[in-house]
Amino acid sequence: MSLKKLSWMLIAVTLLAVQAQAAPPYKALIVDGQNAHDWKNTTPVLKKILEESGLFAVEVATSPAKGQDLSGFRPKFVAYDVIVSNYQGDDWPAETRADLVEYVQRGGGLVIYHFACAAFPKWKEYNEMMGLGGWGGRTEKAGAYLRWKDGKIVRDNSPGKTGAHGPAQPFQIVVREPNHPITKGLPPAFMHVTDELYGWLRGPGKNLTVLATAFAPKEKGGADEHEPILFTVEFGKGRVFFDALGHQPEQLKSVSFIATLQRGAEWAATGRVTQKVPADFPTADKAAVRE
Numbered sequence: 001m002s003l004k005k006l007s008w009m010l011i012a013v014t015l016l017a018v019q020a021q022a023a024p025p026y027k028a029l030i031v032d033g034q035n036a037h038d039w040k041n042t043t044p045v046l047k048k049i050l051e052e053s054g055l056f057a058v059e060v061a062t063s064p065a066k067g068q069d070l071s072g073f074r075p076k077f078v079a080y081d082v083i084v085s086n087y088q089g090d091d092w093p094a095e096t097r098a099d100l101v102e103y104v105q106r107g108g109g110l111v112i113y114h115f116a117c118a119a120f121p122k123w124k125e126y127n128e129m130m131g132l133g134g135w136g137g138r139t140e141k142a143g144a145y146l147r148w149k150d151g152k153i154v155r156d157n158s159p160g161k162t163g164a165h166g167p168a169q170p171f172q173i174v175v176r177e178p179n180h181p182i183t184k185g186l187p188p189a190f191m192h193v194t195d196e197l198y199g200w201l202r203g204p205g206k207n208l209t210v211l212a213t214a215f216a217p218k219e220k221g222g223a224d225e226h227e228p229i230l231f232t233v234e235f236g237k238g239r240v241f242f243d244a245l246g247h248q249p250e251q252l253k254s255v256s257f258i259a260t261l262q263r264g265a266e267w268a269a270t271g272r273v274t275q276k277v278p279a280d281f282p283t284a285d286k287a288a289v290r291e
């Protein structure tokens with residue numbers, strides 16, 4: 001074979017490899033459009049993080065603005081492997097709500113990101129799918145707190161707030177379920193950057209697995225409890241991953257956030273996690289950021 005022919009073959013093989021790499025196996029849909037948080041600047045970062053996993057082609061469905069007519073807002077959830085909610089605002093039309101419930105019930109994946117846990121206080125199935133939530137006028141009637149006590153998660157029906165946090169602070173995340181695909185291989189504890197430490201979340205908490213907690217000390221505005229920060233809910237045949245982290249784009253640079261979102265989204269989409277723990281993953285006492 002001539003050298004020229006060989007070079008052309010090498011080029012062809014390289015192109016095929018690049019093509020194969022360029023086609024992510026799964027489809028993700030980020031839903032936004034309303035949120036008391038900065039959805040316009042967090043959605044592009046969430047999209048980039050999911051795409052950088054190499055696993056997802058990501059699209060975005062943006063609802064009309066608050067107070068506008070939402071009757072035409074009906075994303076085709078079934079066309080995706082995972083829905084990532086960055087939405088907190090007006091109630092969706094009944095058929096859109098029914099679509100999401102049916103989608104998850106039949107095996108779809110859902111990721112609840114940060115303040116999406118304040119959405120839809122009156123939508124029963126949404127609260128069941130996400131497990132725990134806060135704010136949005138929620139009260140003690142939303143359900144119990146989940147607390148880590150004496151080596152296990154317990155339900156706590158104490159009176160008190162439903163969704164709150166102290167001033168942003170750096171905190172350590174402690175893995176409570178090391179054998180779950182999302183947490184398997186992660187260090188037992190790892191630092192997150194200065195962020196809101198969500199606390200006092202309440203909800204039905206059915207079929208819920210707490211993957212990781214963070215201790216919220218009283219002197220820093222917390223409940224002096226180990227708060228559930230990362231957890232999963234199995235709803236019908238579907239999988240839900242809840243990620244309380246990531247107040248603003250700045251916090252989305254934390255490798256604690258990046259890696260757990262990528263792993264949580266893959267698990268929600270497929271029930272498995274094939275990703276390796278990144279080399280820059282934080283340690284028990286030092287957070288890691290990617291610029």
Ligand code: ZN
Pocket residue numbers: 037114115196246247248
């Ligand atoms: Zn926030």
